[in-house]
Amino acid sequence: MQIEQGPIRPPSEASSLLIRITRNCPWNKCAFCKTYKGKQFSRRPVEDILRDIDTVAQVAKQVRQISWNKGWGSRVNSTVVSEAGSRYGYLHYHVAQWLYYGGKNVFLQDANSLVLKTDDLVRIIQYLRTALPSVERITTYARANTVARKSVDELRELREAGLARMHMGMESGSDIVLKMIQKGITAKQLIEAAQKVKAAGISLCWYIMPGLGGREHSREHALETAAVINQGNPDYLRFRTLSVLKRTPLYEMMSSGAFTPLDEDEVIREQRLLLESLEGVTTTVVSDHMLNLLQELGGTLPGDRDKMLGIIDRYLGMTPEEKANYQLGRRAGIYAIMDDMQNQNRFLYIEKILKRIKNPEELKLELAKMRSQFM
Ligand code: SF4
Known part of the structure:
Protein backbone atom coordinates (compact mmCIF):
# COMPACT_ATOMS: atom_id res chain seq x y z
CA MET A 1 0.00 0.00 0.00
CA GLN A 2 1.23 3.46 -0.88
CA ILE A 3 0.19 7.09 -0.84
CA GLU A 4 1.88 10.09 -2.40
CA GLN A 5 3.68 12.52 -0.08
CA GLY A 6 5.63 15.73 -0.65
CA PRO A 7 9.09 16.60 0.68
CA ILE A 8 8.42 19.11 3.48
CA ARG A 9 6.16 20.21 6.33
CA PRO A 10 6.55 22.89 9.02
CA PRO A 11 8.61 21.84 12.10
CA SER A 12 5.48 22.12 14.25
CA GLU A 13 3.73 19.49 12.10
CA ALA A 14 6.30 16.78 12.86
CA SER A 15 3.65 14.51 14.35
CA SER A 16 0.98 15.22 11.71
CA LEU A 17 -0.26 12.87 9.02
CA LEU A 18 0.90 14.21 5.64
CA ILE A 19 -1.61 14.20 2.79
CA ARG A 20 -0.45 15.59 -0.53
CA ILE A 21 -3.12 17.49 -2.43
CA THR A 22 -0.95 19.46 -4.88
CA ARG A 23 2.56 18.75 -6.16
CA ASN A 24 5.38 21.26 -5.69
CA CYS A 25 5.01 25.06 -5.81
CA PRO A 26 2.91 27.04 -8.32
CA TRP A 27 5.21 30.07 -7.87
CA ASN A 28 8.64 28.46 -7.49
CA LYS A 29 10.60 31.69 -7.97
CA CYS A 30 11.74 32.78 -4.49
CA ALA A 31 15.45 33.58 -4.69
CA PHE A 32 16.41 31.75 -1.47
CA CYS A 33 14.36 28.58 -2.01
CA LYS A 34 15.28 25.42 -3.87
CA THR A 35 12.80 23.00 -2.35
CA TYR A 36 10.87 22.50 -5.59
CA LYS A 37 13.33 23.88 -8.15
CA GLY A 38 13.07 22.09 -11.49
CA LYS A 39 9.81 20.42 -10.46
CA GLN A 40 6.54 21.08 -12.22
CA PHE A 41 3.54 22.22 -10.21
CA SER A 42 0.30 20.22 -10.57
CA ARG A 43 -3.01 19.74 -8.82
CA ARG A 44 -3.63 16.13 -7.88
CA PRO A 45 -7.00 14.76 -9.05
CA VAL A 46 -9.43 14.86 -6.12
CA GLU A 47 -10.29 11.16 -6.61
CA ASP A 48 -6.60 10.24 -6.16
CA ILE A 49 -6.44 12.21 -2.92
CA LEU A 50 -9.59 10.53 -1.58
CA ARG A 51 -8.07 7.16 -2.48
CA ASP A 52 -4.95 8.07 -0.45
CA ILE A 53 -7.16 8.93 2.52
CA ASP A 54 -8.91 5.54 2.23
CA THR A 55 -5.49 3.87 2.14
CA VAL A 56 -4.47 5.66 5.34
CA ALA A 57 -7.72 4.48 6.98
CA GLN A 58 -6.91 0.86 6.03
CA VAL A 59 -3.32 1.19 7.26
CA ALA A 60 -4.55 2.69 10.55
CA LYS A 61 -6.83 -0.32 10.97
CA GLN A 62 -3.91 -2.73 10.43
CA VAL A 63 -1.72 -0.82 12.88
CA ARG A 64 -4.43 -0.91 15.55
CA GLN A 65 -4.82 -4.63 14.89
CA ILE A 66 -1.14 -5.16 15.74
CA SER A 67 -1.83 -3.48 19.05
CA TRP A 68 -4.97 -5.56 19.73
CA ASN A 69 -3.06 -8.76 18.90
CA LYS A 70 -0.54 -7.89 21.57
CA GLY A 71 -3.30 -7.31 24.12
CA TRP A 72 -2.80 -3.54 24.29
CA GLY A 73 -6.20 -2.55 22.93
CA SER A 74 -6.31 0.24 20.35
CA ARG A 75 -3.54 2.24 22.06
CA VAL A 76 -0.56 2.51 19.70
CA ASN A 77 2.73 2.53 21.61
CA SER A 78 6.33 2.78 20.45
CA THR A 79 6.68 -1.01 20.10
CA VAL A 80 3.69 -1.05 17.73
CA VAL A 81 5.25 1.84 15.73
CA SER A 82 8.52 -0.09 15.28
CA GLU A 83 6.77 -3.33 14.45
CA ALA A 84 4.40 -1.69 11.93
CA GLY A 85 7.42 -0.11 10.19
CA SER A 86 9.61 -3.20 10.13
CA ARG A 87 6.79 -5.52 9.07
CA TYR A 88 5.13 -3.36 6.39
CA GLY A 89 7.40 -0.41 5.53
CA TYR A 90 7.38 3.38 5.59
CA LEU A 91 3.66 4.17 5.21
CA HIS A 92 2.72 1.93 8.15
CA TYR A 93 5.50 3.49 10.19
CA HIS A 94 4.26 7.02 9.37
CA VAL A 95 0.62 6.20 10.15
CA ALA A 96 1.57 4.31 13.34
CA GLN A 97 3.63 7.25 14.53
CA TRP A 98 0.75 9.60 13.75
CA LEU A 99 -1.57 7.37 15.82
CA TYR A 100 1.04 7.19 18.59
CA TYR A 101 0.78 11.01 18.84
CA GLY A 102 -3.02 10.83 19.02
CA GLY A 103 -4.00 10.69 15.32
CA LYS A 104 -5.41 14.21 15.59
CA ASN A 105 -3.38 16.43 13.24
CA VAL A 106 -3.22 16.40 9.45
CA PHE A 107 -1.05 18.62 7.26
CA LEU A 108 -2.04 19.15 3.61
CA GLN A 109 0.96 19.39 1.24
CA ASP A 110 2.62 20.98 -0.83
CA ALA A 111 3.43 24.70 -1.00
CA ASN A 112 0.05 26.35 -1.62
CA SER A 113 -3.08 24.25 -1.12
CA LEU A 114 -5.31 27.30 -1.47
CA VAL A 115 -4.84 27.24 -5.26
CA LEU A 116 -7.46 24.49 -5.30
CA LYS A 117 -11.07 25.47 -5.92
CA THR A 118 -12.68 26.08 -2.53
CA ASP A 119 -15.31 23.39 -3.23
CA ASP A 120 -12.62 20.78 -3.92
CA LEU A 121 -10.70 21.69 -0.80
CA VAL A 122 -13.86 21.54 1.32
CA ARG A 123 -14.66 18.12 -0.15
CA ILE A 124 -11.16 16.80 0.67
CA ILE A 125 -11.26 18.14 4.23
CA GLN A 126 -14.75 16.76 4.89
CA TYR A 127 -13.75 13.37 3.49
CA LEU A 128 -10.66 13.32 5.72
CA ARG A 129 -12.71 13.94 8.85
CA THR A 130 -15.25 11.26 7.94
CA ALA A 131 -12.71 8.59 6.94
CA LEU A 132 -10.39 9.35 9.87
CA PRO A 133 -12.69 10.30 12.76
CA SER A 134 -9.82 10.92 15.22
CA VAL A 135 -8.75 14.00 13.17
CA GLU A 136 -9.27 17.27 15.04
CA ARG A 137 -6.96 19.75 13.36
CA ILE A 138 -6.15 20.20 9.65
CA THR A 139 -3.52 22.69 8.56
CA THR A 140 -1.74 23.69 5.35
CA TYR A 141 0.76 26.04 3.67
CA ALA A 142 -0.77 28.94 1.73
CA ARG A 143 0.56 31.90 -0.22
CA ALA A 144 -0.71 35.33 0.81
CA ASN A 145 -1.72 36.50 -2.67
CA THR A 146 -3.77 33.33 -3.26
CA VAL A 147 -5.51 33.75 0.09
CA ALA A 148 -6.13 37.44 -0.56
CA ARG A 149 -8.05 36.45 -3.74
CA LYS A 150 -10.48 34.28 -1.75
CA SER A 151 -13.51 35.86 -0.09
CA VAL A 152 -13.97 35.73 3.68
CA ASP A 153 -17.05 33.54 3.04
CA GLU A 154 -14.93 31.00 1.14
CA LEU A 155 -12.35 30.95 3.92
CA ARG A 156 -15.14 30.56 6.48
CA GLU A 157 -16.43 27.55 4.51
CA LEU A 158 -12.96 26.03 4.79
CA ARG A 159 -12.84 26.71 8.52
CA GLU A 160 -16.30 25.17 9.01
CA ALA A 161 -15.16 22.10 7.06
CA GLY A 162 -12.20 21.78 9.45
CA MET A 318 28.58 37.49 25.94
CA THR A 319 32.31 37.98 25.33
CA PRO A 320 33.50 37.29 21.74
CA GLU A 321 35.02 34.01 22.98
CA GLU A 322 31.77 32.90 24.62
CA LYS A 323 29.81 33.84 21.51
CA ALA A 324 32.17 31.80 19.32
CA ASN A 325 31.74 28.81 21.64
CA TYR A 326 27.95 29.15 21.68
CA GLN A 327 27.64 29.67 17.90
CA LEU A 328 29.72 26.61 17.11
CA GLY A 329 28.06 24.50 19.81
CA ARG A 330 24.64 25.46 18.56
CA ARG A 331 25.43 24.85 14.91
CA ALA A 332 27.07 21.52 15.75
CA GLY A 333 23.90 20.47 17.60
CA ILE A 334 25.72 20.28 20.96
CA TYR A 335 23.71 23.13 22.49
CA ALA A 336 19.99 23.80 22.17
CA ILE A 337 19.90 26.80 24.50
CA MET A 338 22.45 29.13 26.11
CA ASP A 339 22.24 27.36 29.49
CA ASP A 340 23.73 24.26 27.81
CA MET A 341 27.08 26.07 27.92
CA GLN A 342 27.09 25.50 31.70
CA ASN A 343 27.72 21.82 31.02
CA GLN A 344 31.52 21.68 31.36
CA ASN A 345 31.95 18.56 29.20
CA ARG A 346 30.08 20.08 26.31
CA PHE A 347 31.72 23.47 26.71
CA LEU A 348 35.24 21.99 26.74
CA TYR A 349 34.45 19.75 23.78
CA ILE A 350 33.52 22.84 21.72
CA GLU A 351 36.60 24.71 22.99
CA LYS A 352 38.75 21.87 21.66
CA ILE A 353 37.16 22.16 18.19
CA LEU A 354 37.49 25.96 18.27
CA LYS A 355 41.27 25.63 18.77
CA ARG A 356 41.48 24.01 15.33
CA ILE A 357 39.77 27.02 13.70
CA LYS A 358 42.38 29.61 12.85
CA ASN A 359 40.51 32.93 12.92
CA PRO A 360 37.03 34.56 13.06
CA GLU A 361 36.72 34.54 9.25
CA GLU A 362 37.29 30.79 9.13
CA LEU A 363 34.73 30.36 11.92
CA LYS A 364 32.18 32.37 9.89
CA LEU A 365 32.71 30.08 6.89
CA GLU A 366 32.38 26.97 9.04
CA LEU A 367 29.16 28.26 10.60
CA ALA A 368 27.67 29.10 7.18
CA LYS A 369 28.58 25.60 5.94
CA MET A 370 26.94 24.00 8.99
CA ARG A 371 23.79 26.11 8.57
CA SER A 372 23.39 25.06 4.96
CA GLN A 373 23.47 21.41 6.07
CA PHE A 374 20.24 21.90 8.04
CA MET A 375 18.32 22.42 4.79
S1 SF4 B 1 6.46 30.11 -2.37
FE1 SF4 B 1 7.48 28.84 -0.83
S2 SF4 B 1 7.90 26.90 -1.83
FE2 SF4 B 1 7.40 28.37 -3.44
S3 SF4 B 1 9.37 29.15 -4.13
FE3 SF4 B 1 8.64 30.55 -2.55
S4 SF4 B 1 9.50 29.77 -0.61
FE4 SF4 B 1 9.73 28.14 -2.15
Whole structure:
Protein backbone atom coordinates (compact mmCIF):
# COMPACT_ATOMS: atom_id res chain seq x y z
CA MET A 1 0.00 0.00 0.00
CA GLN A 2 1.23 3.46 -0.88
CA ILE A 3 0.19 7.09 -0.84
CA GLU A 4 1.88 10.09 -2.40
CA GLN A 5 3.68 12.52 -0.08
CA GLY A 6 5.63 15.73 -0.65
CA PRO A 7 9.09 16.60 0.68
CA ILE A 8 8.42 19.11 3.48
CA ARG A 9 6.16 20.21 6.33
CA PRO A 10 6.55 22.89 9.02
CA PRO A 11 8.61 21.84 12.10
CA SER A 12 5.48 22.12 14.25
CA GLU A 13 3.73 19.49 12.10
CA ALA A 14 6.30 16.78 12.86
CA SER A 15 3.65 14.51 14.35
CA SER A 16 0.98 15.22 11.71
CA LEU A 17 -0.26 12.87 9.02
CA LEU A 18 0.90 14.21 5.64
CA ILE A 19 -1.61 14.20 2.79
CA ARG A 20 -0.45 15.59 -0.53
CA ILE A 21 -3.12 17.49 -2.43
CA THR A 22 -0.95 19.46 -4.88
CA ARG A 23 2.56 18.75 -6.16
CA ASN A 24 5.38 21.26 -5.69
CA CYS A 25 5.01 25.06 -5.81
CA PRO A 26 2.91 27.04 -8.32
CA TRP A 27 5.21 30.07 -7.87
CA ASN A 28 8.64 28.46 -7.49
CA LYS A 29 10.60 31.69 -7.97
CA CYS A 30 11.74 32.78 -4.49
CA ALA A 31 15.45 33.58 -4.69
CA PHE A 32 16.41 31.75 -1.47
CA CYS A 33 14.36 28.58 -2.01
CA LYS A 34 15.28 25.42 -3.87
CA THR A 35 12.80 23.00 -2.35
CA TYR A 36 10.87 22.50 -5.59
CA LYS A 37 13.33 23.88 -8.15
CA GLY A 38 13.07 22.09 -11.49
CA LYS A 39 9.81 20.42 -10.46
CA GLN A 40 6.54 21.08 -12.22
CA PHE A 41 3.54 22.22 -10.21
CA SER A 42 0.30 20.22 -10.57
CA ARG A 43 -3.01 19.74 -8.82
CA ARG A 44 -3.63 16.13 -7.88
CA PRO A 45 -7.00 14.76 -9.05
CA VAL A 46 -9.43 14.86 -6.12
CA GLU A 47 -10.29 11.16 -6.61
CA ASP A 48 -6.60 10.24 -6.16
CA ILE A 49 -6.44 12.21 -2.92
CA LEU A 50 -9.59 10.53 -1.58
CA ARG A 51 -8.07 7.16 -2.48
CA ASP A 52 -4.95 8.07 -0.45
CA ILE A 53 -7.16 8.93 2.52
CA ASP A 54 -8.91 5.54 2.23
CA THR A 55 -5.49 3.87 2.14
CA VAL A 56 -4.47 5.66 5.34
CA ALA A 57 -7.72 4.48 6.98
CA GLN A 58 -6.91 0.86 6.03
CA VAL A 59 -3.32 1.19 7.26
CA ALA A 60 -4.55 2.69 10.55
CA LYS A 61 -6.83 -0.32 10.97
CA GLN A 62 -3.91 -2.73 10.43
CA VAL A 63 -1.72 -0.82 12.88
CA ARG A 64 -4.43 -0.91 15.55
CA GLN A 65 -4.82 -4.63 14.89
CA ILE A 66 -1.14 -5.16 15.74
CA SER A 67 -1.83 -3.48 19.05
CA TRP A 68 -4.97 -5.56 19.73
CA ASN A 69 -3.06 -8.76 18.90
CA LYS A 70 -0.54 -7.89 21.57
CA GLY A 71 -3.30 -7.31 24.12
CA TRP A 72 -2.80 -3.54 24.29
CA GLY A 73 -6.20 -2.55 22.93
CA SER A 74 -6.31 0.24 20.35
CA ARG A 75 -3.54 2.24 22.06
CA VAL A 76 -0.56 2.51 19.70
CA ASN A 77 2.73 2.53 21.61
CA SER A 78 6.33 2.78 20.45
CA THR A 79 6.68 -1.01 20.10
CA VAL A 80 3.69 -1.05 17.73
CA VAL A 81 5.25 1.84 15.73
CA SER A 82 8.52 -0.09 15.28
CA GLU A 83 6.77 -3.33 14.45
CA ALA A 84 4.40 -1.69 11.93
CA GLY A 85 7.42 -0.11 10.19
CA SER A 86 9.61 -3.20 10.13
CA ARG A 87 6.79 -5.52 9.07
CA TYR A 88 5.13 -3.36 6.39
CA GLY A 89 7.40 -0.41 5.53
CA TYR A 90 7.38 3.38 5.59
CA LEU A 91 3.66 4.17 5.21
CA HIS A 92 2.72 1.93 8.15
CA TYR A 93 5.50 3.49 10.19
CA HIS A 94 4.26 7.02 9.37
CA VAL A 95 0.62 6.20 10.15
CA ALA A 96 1.57 4.31 13.34
CA GLN A 97 3.63 7.25 14.53
CA TRP A 98 0.75 9.60 13.75
CA LEU A 99 -1.57 7.37 15.82
CA TYR A 100 1.04 7.19 18.59
CA TYR A 101 0.78 11.01 18.84
CA GLY A 102 -3.02 10.83 19.02
CA GLY A 103 -4.00 10.69 15.32
CA LYS A 104 -5.41 14.21 15.59
CA ASN A 105 -3.38 16.43 13.24
CA VAL A 106 -3.22 16.40 9.45
CA PHE A 107 -1.05 18.62 7.26
CA LEU A 108 -2.04 19.15 3.61
CA GLN A 109 0.96 19.39 1.24
CA ASP A 110 2.62 20.98 -0.83
CA ALA A 111 3.43 24.70 -1.00
CA ASN A 112 0.05 26.35 -1.62
CA SER A 113 -3.08 24.25 -1.12
CA LEU A 114 -5.31 27.30 -1.47
CA VAL A 115 -4.84 27.24 -5.26
CA LEU A 116 -7.46 24.49 -5.30
CA LYS A 117 -11.07 25.47 -5.92
CA THR A 118 -12.68 26.08 -2.53
CA ASP A 119 -15.31 23.39 -3.23
CA ASP A 120 -12.62 20.78 -3.92
CA LEU A 121 -10.70 21.69 -0.80
CA VAL A 122 -13.86 21.54 1.32
CA ARG A 123 -14.66 18.12 -0.15
CA ILE A 124 -11.16 16.80 0.67
CA ILE A 125 -11.26 18.14 4.23
CA GLN A 126 -14.75 16.76 4.89
CA TYR A 127 -13.75 13.37 3.49
CA LEU A 128 -10.66 13.32 5.72
CA ARG A 129 -12.71 13.94 8.85
CA THR A 130 -15.25 11.26 7.94
CA ALA A 131 -12.71 8.59 6.94
CA LEU A 132 -10.39 9.35 9.87
CA PRO A 133 -12.69 10.30 12.76
CA SER A 134 -9.82 10.92 15.22
CA VAL A 135 -8.75 14.00 13.17
CA GLU A 136 -9.27 17.27 15.04
CA ARG A 137 -6.96 19.75 13.36
CA ILE A 138 -6.15 20.20 9.65
CA THR A 139 -3.52 22.69 8.56
CA THR A 140 -1.74 23.69 5.35
CA TYR A 141 0.76 26.04 3.67
CA ALA A 142 -0.77 28.94 1.73
CA ARG A 143 0.56 31.90 -0.22
CA ALA A 144 -0.71 35.33 0.81
CA ASN A 145 -1.72 36.50 -2.67
CA THR A 146 -3.77 33.33 -3.26
CA VAL A 147 -5.51 33.75 0.09
CA ALA A 148 -6.13 37.44 -0.56
CA ARG A 149 -8.05 36.45 -3.74
CA LYS A 150 -10.48 34.28 -1.75
CA SER A 151 -13.51 35.86 -0.09
CA VAL A 152 -13.97 35.73 3.68
CA ASP A 153 -17.05 33.54 3.04
CA GLU A 154 -14.93 31.00 1.14
CA LEU A 155 -12.35 30.95 3.92
CA ARG A 156 -15.14 30.56 6.48
CA GLU A 157 -16.43 27.55 4.51
CA LEU A 158 -12.96 26.03 4.79
CA ARG A 159 -12.84 26.71 8.52
CA GLU A 160 -16.30 25.17 9.01
CA ALA A 161 -15.16 22.10 7.06
CA GLY A 162 -12.20 21.78 9.45
CA LEU A 163 -9.24 23.84 8.19
CA ALA A 164 -7.78 25.08 11.47
CA ARG A 165 -4.53 26.84 10.54
CA MET A 166 -2.63 28.32 7.60
CA HIS A 167 1.17 28.39 7.63
CA MET A 168 2.24 31.30 5.44
CA GLY A 169 5.74 32.22 4.28
CA MET A 170 5.77 35.96 4.88
CA GLU A 171 9.58 36.15 4.94
CA SER A 172 9.56 39.98 5.09
CA GLY A 173 7.14 42.89 5.32
CA SER A 174 9.42 45.12 3.27
CA ASP A 175 8.34 45.53 -0.35
CA ILE A 176 11.98 46.21 -1.28
CA VAL A 177 13.08 42.87 0.20
CA LEU A 178 10.03 40.99 -1.12
CA LYS A 179 10.83 42.28 -4.61
CA MET A 180 14.55 41.57 -4.29
CA ILE A 181 13.90 37.92 -3.39
CA GLN A 182 11.10 37.58 -5.98
CA LYS A 183 8.52 36.52 -3.43
CA GLY A 184 5.70 37.56 -5.74
CA ILE A 185 3.67 39.10 -2.92
CA THR A 186 3.44 42.57 -1.39
CA ALA A 187 3.10 43.89 2.15
CA LYS A 188 -0.45 45.00 1.27
CA GLN A 189 -1.41 41.46 0.19
CA LEU A 190 0.08 40.05 3.38
CA ILE A 191 -2.07 42.33 5.50
CA GLU A 192 -5.18 41.67 3.42
CA ALA A 193 -4.64 37.90 3.64
CA ALA A 194 -4.12 38.08 7.41
CA GLN A 195 -7.27 40.10 7.94
CA LYS A 196 -9.36 37.69 5.87
CA VAL A 197 -7.93 34.56 7.50
CA LYS A 198 -8.56 35.96 10.95
CA ALA A 199 -12.07 37.17 10.04
CA ALA A 200 -12.82 33.60 8.91
CA GLY A 201 -11.70 32.26 12.31
CA ILE A 202 -8.67 30.36 10.93
CA SER A 203 -5.44 30.46 12.93
CA LEU A 204 -2.57 32.16 11.08
CA CYS A 205 1.12 31.37 11.39
CA TRP A 206 3.57 33.68 9.62
CA TYR A 207 7.17 32.65 8.92
CA ILE A 208 9.73 35.39 8.81
CA MET A 209 13.30 35.12 7.73
CA PRO A 210 15.87 37.09 9.74
CA GLY A 211 18.81 38.11 7.56
CA LEU A 212 16.83 38.14 4.31
CA GLY A 213 17.49 41.82 3.58
CA GLY A 214 21.23 41.28 3.85
CA ARG A 215 23.38 44.16 5.11
CA GLU A 216 21.91 46.32 2.36
CA HIS A 217 18.31 46.21 3.70
CA SER A 218 18.53 44.83 7.22
CA ARG A 219 16.97 47.88 8.86
CA GLU A 220 14.01 48.16 6.46
CA HIS A 221 13.55 44.40 6.70
CA ALA A 222 13.20 44.59 10.50
CA LEU A 223 11.11 47.76 10.72
CA GLU A 224 8.77 47.10 7.80
CA THR A 225 8.25 43.48 8.81
CA ALA A 226 7.30 44.69 12.29
CA ALA A 227 4.89 47.23 10.73
CA VAL A 228 3.13 44.48 8.73
CA ILE A 229 2.96 42.21 11.79
CA ASN A 230 1.45 45.10 13.76
CA GLN A 231 -1.37 45.29 11.21
CA GLY A 232 -1.76 41.57 10.55
CA ASN A 233 -1.47 40.42 14.19
CA PRO A 234 -0.94 36.74 13.31
CA ASP A 235 -1.60 34.11 15.96
CA TYR A 236 1.93 32.76 15.53
CA LEU A 237 5.15 34.20 14.27
CA ARG A 238 7.93 31.76 13.52
CA PHE A 239 11.52 32.76 12.90
CA ARG A 240 13.43 30.78 10.29
CA THR A 241 16.84 32.39 9.84
CA LEU A 242 18.19 32.70 6.30
CA SER A 243 20.77 30.25 5.07
CA VAL A 244 22.01 31.08 1.57
CA LEU A 245 21.99 27.83 -0.39
CA LYS A 246 24.17 27.01 -3.36
CA ARG A 247 22.44 26.89 -6.75
CA THR A 248 19.87 29.53 -5.78
CA PRO A 249 19.50 33.03 -7.29
CA LEU A 250 20.33 34.49 -3.87
CA TYR A 251 23.63 32.61 -3.87
CA GLU A 252 24.44 34.17 -7.24
CA MET A 253 23.55 37.61 -5.87
CA MET A 254 25.85 36.96 -2.94
CA SER A 255 28.67 35.82 -5.22
CA SER A 256 28.33 38.93 -7.41
CA GLY A 257 28.38 41.24 -4.37
CA ALA A 258 24.75 42.36 -4.77
CA PHE A 259 23.74 40.69 -1.48
CA THR A 260 25.86 40.70 1.68
CA PRO A 261 24.78 38.12 4.25
CA LEU A 262 24.59 39.12 7.91
CA ASP A 263 26.82 37.45 10.47
CA GLU A 264 25.30 35.72 13.51
CA ASP A 265 25.38 38.86 15.71
CA GLU A 266 23.88 41.07 13.03
CA VAL A 267 20.98 38.63 12.63
CA ILE A 268 20.32 38.72 16.37
CA ARG A 269 20.44 42.54 16.43
CA GLU A 270 17.98 42.58 13.53
CA GLN A 271 15.65 40.29 15.46
CA ARG A 272 15.92 42.64 18.44
CA LEU A 273 14.96 45.64 16.32
CA LEU A 274 11.98 43.76 14.93
CA LEU A 275 10.75 42.57 18.34
CA GLU A 276 11.12 45.97 19.97
CA SER A 277 9.13 47.53 17.08
CA LEU A 278 6.08 45.30 17.60
CA GLU A 279 3.13 47.13 19.09
CA GLY A 280 -0.39 46.09 20.01
CA VAL A 281 -0.04 42.48 18.86
CA THR A 282 -1.12 39.37 20.72
CA THR A 283 1.13 37.02 18.77
CA THR A 284 2.99 33.96 20.03
CA VAL A 285 6.61 34.01 18.87
CA VAL A 286 8.34 30.70 18.19
CA SER A 287 11.92 29.96 17.11
CA ASP A 288 11.65 26.21 16.62
CA HIS A 289 13.67 25.95 13.39
CA MET A 290 17.19 24.51 13.64
CA LEU A 291 18.51 27.49 11.68
CA ASN A 292 17.76 29.92 14.52
CA LEU A 293 20.74 30.66 16.72
CA LEU A 294 18.49 31.43 19.70
CA GLN A 295 15.98 28.61 19.61
CA GLU A 296 14.80 29.60 23.08
CA LEU A 297 13.57 32.98 21.77
CA GLY A 298 9.84 32.59 22.27
CA GLY A 299 6.84 33.83 24.20
CA THR A 300 3.50 35.53 23.80
CA LEU A 301 3.23 39.23 23.18
CA PRO A 302 2.75 41.66 24.74
CA GLY A 303 3.44 39.98 28.12
CA ASP A 304 6.70 38.22 27.20
CA ARG A 305 8.29 41.11 25.30
CA ASP A 306 10.87 41.94 28.01
CA LYS A 307 11.65 38.27 28.56
CA MET A 308 12.40 37.85 24.83
CA LEU A 309 14.50 41.02 24.65
CA GLY A 310 16.34 39.73 27.74
CA ILE A 311 17.20 36.46 25.94
CA ILE A 312 18.65 38.47 23.06
CA ASP A 313 20.57 40.79 25.40
CA ARG A 314 22.00 37.83 27.29
CA TYR A 315 23.47 36.56 24.03
CA LEU A 316 24.67 39.99 22.87
CA GLY A 317 26.30 40.52 26.29
CA MET A 318 28.58 37.49 25.94
CA THR A 319 32.31 37.98 25.33
CA PRO A 320 33.50 37.29 21.74
CA GLU A 321 35.02 34.01 22.98
CA GLU A 322 31.77 32.90 24.62
CA LYS A 323 29.81 33.84 21.51
CA ALA A 324 32.17 31.80 19.32
CA ASN A 325 31.74 28.81 21.64
CA TYR A 326 27.95 29.15 21.68
CA GLN A 327 27.64 29.67 17.90
CA LEU A 328 29.72 26.61 17.11
CA GLY A 329 28.06 24.50 19.81
CA ARG A 330 24.64 25.46 18.56
CA ARG A 331 25.43 24.85 14.91
CA ALA A 332 27.07 21.52 15.75
CA GLY A 333 23.90 20.47 17.60
CA ILE A 334 25.72 20.28 20.96
CA TYR A 335 23.71 23.13 22.49
CA ALA A 336 19.99 23.80 22.17
CA ILE A 337 19.90 26.80 24.50
CA MET A 338 22.45 29.13 26.11
CA ASP A 339 22.24 27.36 29.49
CA ASP A 340 23.73 24.26 27.81
CA MET A 341 27.08 26.07 27.92
CA GLN A 342 27.09 25.50 31.70
CA ASN A 343 27.72 21.82 31.02
CA GLN A 344 31.52 21.68 31.36
CA ASN A 345 31.95 18.56 29.20
CA ARG A 346 30.08 20.08 26.31
CA PHE A 347 31.72 23.47 26.71
CA LEU A 348 35.24 21.99 26.74
CA TYR A 349 34.45 19.75 23.78
CA ILE A 350 33.52 22.84 21.72
CA GLU A 351 36.60 24.71 22.99
CA LYS A 352 38.75 21.87 21.66
CA ILE A 353 37.16 22.16 18.19
CA LEU A 354 37.49 25.96 18.27
CA LYS A 355 41.27 25.63 18.77
CA ARG A 356 41.48 24.01 15.33
CA ILE A 357 39.77 27.02 13.70
CA LYS A 358 42.38 29.61 12.85
CA ASN A 359 40.51 32.93 12.92
CA PRO A 360 37.03 34.56 13.06
CA GLU A 361 36.72 34.54 9.25
CA GLU A 362 37.29 30.79 9.13
CA LEU A 363 34.73 30.36 11.92
CA LYS A 364 32.18 32.37 9.89
CA LEU A 365 32.71 30.08 6.89
CA GLU A 366 32.38 26.97 9.04
CA LEU A 367 29.16 28.26 10.60
CA ALA A 368 27.67 29.10 7.18
CA LYS A 369 28.58 25.60 5.94
CA MET A 370 26.94 24.00 8.99
CA ARG A 371 23.79 26.11 8.57
CA SER A 372 23.39 25.06 4.96
CA GLN A 373 23.47 21.41 6.07
CA PHE A 374 20.24 21.90 8.04
CA MET A 375 18.32 22.42 4.79
S1 SF4 B 1 6.46 30.11 -2.37
FE1 SF4 B 1 7.48 28.84 -0.83
S2 SF4 B 1 7.90 26.90 -1.83
FE2 SF4 B 1 7.40 28.37 -3.44
S3 SF4 B 1 9.37 29.15 -4.13
FE3 SF4 B 1 8.64 30.55 -2.55
S4 SF4 B 1 9.50 29.77 -0.61
FE4 SF4 B 1 9.73 28.14 -2.15
